[in-house]
Amino acid sequence: MTPSADDDGDRSPAGGAADLDGLVAGVGARVRALRSQRGLTLSELADATGLSASMVSTVERGRTAPSLGTLARLAQGLGVSVASLFAAAPGEGSPVLRAADQIVDTTPGGLVRRLAVFQPDNDVEVYVDEYPPGTSHAARPSQHPGQEYGVLLEGSLEVELGDEVHLVEEGDAVHYEAKQAHLIRNTGGTPARAVWVNVRRL
Template sequence: MTDAPATPAASDLEHVVRDVGERVRALRQRNEFTLNDLSERTGLSLSMLSAVERGRTTPSLGTLHALAAALGVHITALFAQSGGEDTPITPLVDQIVDVTEGGMVRRTAVYRADYDLEVYVDEWAPGTAHARRPSQHPGHEFGVVLEGDLEVQLGDDIFLAGAGDVAQFSARRPHRIVNAGAGVARAVWINLRRL
């Protein structure tokens, strides 16, 4: 006896489950949490977390809520789209907005796990940063400052980037992006090969 082909609904669900898992892993890495850290913060087992990240299980609403709370995002951030070929446009209303631990407002403009690419539109109020402490992760970062001034802290070095300037660096270097100015700062930020 052979298995029946997957119905369109089952195929769609598999795609959503896989995308949620990729997003959970990306957010965990962005927060610099190990699976153990996330397990302690959520009360979920390591095997459950691993299965979620690999898209091997359909997480319950309670599990998704616990993951979102531990990762510091709204539950809708776990459903950020990986993109598709059916339309070239991602409407503004479909882009996920969350606030980082450092107080920066981050809008996910593009999240393409298949290209290992993330594009954000970030906004820093005075005194906010992308993280509370320097972060490190795989990949490379590029930022185009649209408005205001940002301090790009790389290890012990601090660089000032103003409107029109571009920051680019290996994300393996400890880094922290801070608005030390008196006004709002905005930038388009790209993470490449982070996932």
């Protein structure tokens, strides 16, 4: 991830360093987002990749430029391509992050999830979730710090909170403490679409 000799010769050394710092920070932010999305601890991701927990933490905090081998291990452990680890951010001077630049992946439960907003400094994640029939947000109930807020745009979902199951239909909103075991699933015959917000999970 070191700039090559073929880089634009008009770029100043300071600008190149700033670009590299931004790239490293973006990779770290994306690794952290994907790990958090999958409900993995640092130790669990470290075990899955063969890296140390301290190395994973250092990458997530943007303190080191990971080698291609490290990126490959992280991508494999997270179940994504290496290319998907390079985070996009709104263009300079723009508050807009284009849909084409947002993280899209599929969870182990079959949910197709797009990370529309990721602001670790503000502890906020906003997802646009697509649930094909028979899918769920995870393979099993998950628990983590923070609060979750959801608004169902289309279809219906079951939200399992501990021993209780709540039916959420189009236009309904739901909120719960994420430390409570929860599982969100589409048991119907039509797709469901929702916006989900995680606060203070990271």
